Amino acid sequence: MKMSRNTNSGVNAGSMADIAFLLxxxxxxxxxxTEDEGIKGVIPKPCPEGVDCNSEIRERNIFTIQLNQQDELLANNELISLEELREDIKAFxxxxxxxxxxxxxxxxxxxxxENPQKAVISIKTDRRTSYNTYISVQNELMGAYFELRKELSKQKFNKAxxxxTEEELKILQESYPFRITEAKMEE
Known part of the structure; x- marks a missing residue:
């Protein structure tokens, strides 16, 4: 059988667009x-009426953490290691x-x-501080508060x-409130 010169031997691509659209x-x-969780933070609630929310915080109630551009950690103006930070925060x-x-x-x-309700952790970072160092400091902060609440849970409720319950967790959170301020270091 002979093929004629005028016939096209191609694939009919008319329905290819439909197939691609369905795929x-x-x-x-x-x-x-997947959703990235990031760092969970809570935005403060507005100040209730009749309460002075602009009161000064005494210097002794502020624990200052500074992270510089070399990722060095200063706690209350003393150079410390990341491993020491958790115990320092718990003691404070x-x-x-x-x-x-x-x-x-x-x-x-x-x-x-003076007491846990008045304690504030202040974090100051240089804009060139590495993200890994910042996250490591946040982990140590969370770990310190978790350990304090864990000890209180055993002492007060004799439970892990x-x-x-939700109510008991709320009591622990009120006993050791997580109060953090963040700012960039002045250059």
């Missing part, structure tokens, strides 16, 4: 997108300097916080933190 829809519908927050905290186990140092 695109299929992959869009079946693909799952749990100090019980004014003897008003019945559950605190601190040393009542006159240069550390994982076994607490």
């Amino acid at each position: 695109l829809i299929f992959f869009l519908v079946t693909t799952t997108f 927050v749990d100090n019980n300097g004014d003897s008003s905290c019945a559950y605190c186990n601190g040393s009542k140092d006159k240069h550390s916080s 933190v994982e076994d607490l």
Whole structure:
């Protein structure tokens, strides 16, 4: 059999666009997108009426953390390692300097916080501080507060933190409130 010169021996691509469109829809519908969680933070609630929210914080109630461009960590103007930070924060927050905290186990140092409700952690970072160092400091902060709350949970409720009710968790969070301020270092 002879082929004529005028016949096209090609593939009919008329329905290729339809097939590509159906595949695109299929992959869009079946693909799952992961969500990055990032660092969880809570925006402060507005100041209630009749309460003075602009009151001065005493210097002894502020624990200052500074991260410079070389990723060096200064805690209250002293160069420390990341490994020391957690214990320093725990000692500062749990100090019980004014003897008003019945559950605190601190040393009542006159240069550390008066009680956990007044303790504030201030983080100042240089704009060239590495993200890894910043996250490591945040992890140590969270770890310090978790350990304080864990100890209080055993002392007050005789339970592990994982076994607490929502109300008991709220009591722990109110006992050791996580109060952090963040700012960039002045150049």
